[in-house]
Amino acid sequence: MNALTLKNVSVAGRLTDVSLELPGGALVGLVGPNGSGKSTLLQAAAGLLPMSAGEVSWGEVKVEKVAIMERARRLAWVPQEARFEFGFSVRAVVQQGRYAHGDDDTGVEAALTRFDLMGLAERPVNQLSGGERQRVMLARALVTGAKLQLWDEPLASLDPRHGLEVLMLANELKEVGTTVVMSLHDLRVAHCLDLVVVLSGRKVRAVGKPREVLTPELLREVFGVTARMGETLILELS
Numbered sequence: 001m002n003a004l005t006l007k008n009v010s011v012a013g014r015l016t017d018v019s020l021e022l023p024g025g026a027l028v029g030l031v032g033p034n035g036s037g038k039s040t041l042l043q044a045a046a047g048l049l050p051m052s053a054g055e056v057s058w059g060e061v062k063v064e065k066v067a068i069m070e071r072a073r074r075l076a077w078v079p080q081e082a083r084f085e086f087g088f089s090v091r092a093v094v095q096q097g098r099y100a101h102g103d104d105d106t107g108v109e110a111a112l113t114r115f116d117l118m119g120l121a122e123r124p125v126n127q128l129s130g131g132e133r134q135r136v137m138l139a140r141a142l143v144t145g146a147k148l149q150l151w152d153e154p155l156a157s158l159d160p161r162h163g164l165e166v167l168m169l170a171n172e173l174k175e176v177g178t179t180v181v182m183s184l185h186d187l188r189v190a191h192c193l194d195l196v197v198v199l200s201g202r203k204v205r206a207v208g209k210p211r212e213v214l215t216p217e218l219l220r221e222v223f224g225v226t227a228r229m230g231e232t233l234i235l236e237l238s
């Protein structure tokens with residue numbers, strides 16, 4: 001069964017006729033130039049945007065049939081930029097991920113530890129750095145336990161260690177059947193995922209295994225870059 005299906009989804013002026021079927025337990029990279037529609041696709045898939053056409057299903061169920069509280073248990077969305085109007089504590093924001101589970105706090109302390117947030121737990125979120133805020137949003141998404149995780153540029157503000165830890169976490173989530181869809185600009189990271197979706201001009205240009213999709217020809221056409229495999233700096237967690 002597919003975890004996420006989009007059928008002919010359009011969002012006026014932002015996304016045109018996107019059809020996609022993403023399996024359960026997969027790491028999916030969403031790549032494409034600025035303005036190609038990645039954030040829009042993620043928001044439409046999360047049921048957060050009015051669509052001008054098409055339908056979105058999570059598993060077998062159309063999104064509009066999923067009750068609001070159930071949505072928060074089934075899907076977690078991490079925005080590209082986390083902005084906070086109020087100075088809730090880091091711990092309180094992570095706890096919000098358990099709202100649809102009766103505020104039971106399951107996994108909150110573990111997520112704070114996992115994202116290196118214990119030392120910041122009582123700090124107001126609106127006084128954190130961009131990368132720290134990003135980690136708070138990812139921790140909140142993690143504690144939902146949702147089997148569909150949609151992360152919009154989760155690595156953009158993170159330092160190398162925290163970035164690698166997020167990728168390791170995504171891999172662990174995949175092992176327990178979660179589908180993680182992340183937009184990203186680093187094609188070298190996209191190359192390591194299970195599936196890649198390439199957007200161009202607000203449409204899907206290609207979908208498939210990275211080795212088959214991210215060819216020099218396609219990268220030249222879509223991004224205007226010359227790509228070749230070769231020696232490069234490799235970073236691993238130590």
Ligand SMILES: Nc1ncnc2c1ncn2[C@@H]1O[C@H](COP(=O)(O)OP(=O)(O)OP(=O)(O)O)[C@@H](O)[C@H]1O
Nearest residue numbers: 013014015032033034035036037038039040041202
């Ligand atoms: N709130 C909005 N209202 C109207 N148009 C929008 C809105 N947000 C984005 N757009 C437009 O929709 C298109 C797709 O934007 P989107 O943010 O989905 O791209 P993206 O691939 O995520 O870009 P980036 O890599 O720069 O984050 C762009 O043409 C953009 O200008």
